[in-house]
Amino acid sequence: MDNGSKKQEMFSKMQERKSEVKIVRKIVAIIAIVFVLLLVIVGFLGYNYVKSALKPVDPDSTKTIAVEVPIGSSLSSISTLLEKKGVIKDARVFKYYAKFKNESQFQAGTYDLTKAMTLDELIESLKTGKVYRKPVFTMTIPEGLTLEQIGNIVEKKTPYTQKEFMDLVTSDAFVQKMMANYPELVTDAVLADNIRYDLEGYLFPATYSYFEEKPSLESIVEEMIGAMDKVVKNYSDLLAEKQMSVHQLVTFASLLEEEATAQTDRETIASVFYNRLDQGMPLQTDPTVLYALGSHKNRVLYEDLEVENAYNTYKNKGLPPGPIAGAGKSSIEAVLNPSSTDYLYFLADKEGVNHFSKTYDEHLQKVEKYLRKPE
CATH class of the missing domain: 1.20.5 (Single alpha-helices involved in coiled-coils or other helix-helix interfaces)
Known part of the structure; x- marks a missing residue:
């Protein structure tokens, strides 16, 4: 080449x-x-x-989530717990944000938190041991109210009318939804014959906080039912031991709520009702007559006792078909832990003090002593 x-x-x-x-x-x-x-x-x-x-999981959420922080929990474990409960989106982001803010000393305890809380609000709550969030408004539902009376409070405190409230709570579709969402609380028993309102007695009396100006009416009602579900679940073992259904519990408790004025009275009146049930006697409690009549009266007349209605416990033995009002925790606990007595009768004097008797003759003497007008 x-x-x-x-x-x-x-x-x-x-x-x-x-x-x-x-x-x-x-x-x-x-x-x-x-x-x-x-x-x-x-x-x-x-x-x-x-x-x-870094933002709230759901800014419009009003539903509270119970979060229990054990003693000795680290920032990492608390962050993981909050993510698991759905209160925050990411445990690592919360942990590093808290470290950046130089916050790590949190208190143990049980917190009712919401998905609408900011990271700063969560940190402040965990530091102080209380939920640090100012509601737009609150609404208090006292013990012993019927659905119609609760509707009146809803009308005063929210943009919704009493009619809108009653239309919702008596809607078959809404009742079925609550049965699906809270199967252990709202059972087929609420659909029994002669029940006036399926959800009567199933809205827990308490003070509720709202963090938006106009929460949906459905969310307002469901929160009250969810609160009752949470309370009743605490007594599952006792209910099983007594072979008592949830419907029987809330029905029985509603009678105590309407009759009693003090905690000791609730437990003693519960014993009276149990004793009468055991002996096959009608309960003969005036609030059931008033509920049957559908109107409030300061005094129940003898003619009222004759009203033909399933709720009238003078005419019908056993518990009424369903609750006659919303019962609080004290009345629920009194049903499950009544006093041990031989009483079969009681009456309230003009000052509202209850007097108990073992025999009908003794009861009549107390009627004469405390209720008859002096001549």
Whole structure:
């Protein structure tokens, strides 16, 4: 091979190498661009994720979530617990945010938190041992109210009318939804014959806080039913031991709520009702007559006792078909832990003090002593 051929061959190889170098450079450049793009995308997604995790899970939520922080819990374990309960979006973001704010000394206890709380509100709550959030408004439902009376309070405190409230709580679709959402509380028993309102007695009396100006009417009612469900679940073992259904419990408790004025009275009146049930005697409690009449009266007349209605416990033995009002925790506990007595009768004097008797003759003497007008 002559020199000219060699030079031509070397030139060709150099050209090939230059082409290879250009290709390699292009590949490297493409890889670098892709890598940078990936970094930008990951950074953008990460930024948005962290930004989202710093915000409330659901700003419109009003439902409370019970979170129990055990003694000795670390920031990491508390963060994990909050994420598990759905109160925050990401445990790591909460943990590092708390560290950035130099907050880590949190108190043990049980907190009723919401998904609408900010990270700062959660931190303040865990520091102080109380829920640190100011509601837009509160609504107190006292013990012993019927659904219609609760509707009157709802009308005064919210944008909804009493009719809208009653239309909802008597809606078959809403009742079925509550049965599906709270199967251990709202059972088929509420659909029995002669029950005036299926959900009567199933809205727990308490003070409720709202963090928006117009929560939905359905959310307002469901929160009250959810509160009753939470209370009743605490007594599942006692109910099973007594072979008592939830419907019987809330019905029995509603009678005590309407009859009693003090805790000791509730437990003693519960014993009277149990004793009468055991002996096959009618309960003969005036509030059931008033509920049967559908109107409030300061005094029940003898003619009222004759009203033909399933709720009239003067005419019918056993418990009424369903609750006659919303019972509080004290009345529920009195049903499950009554006093041990031989009383079969009681009456309330003009000052509202209850007097108990073992025999009918003794009861009549007390009627004469405490209720008859002096001549």
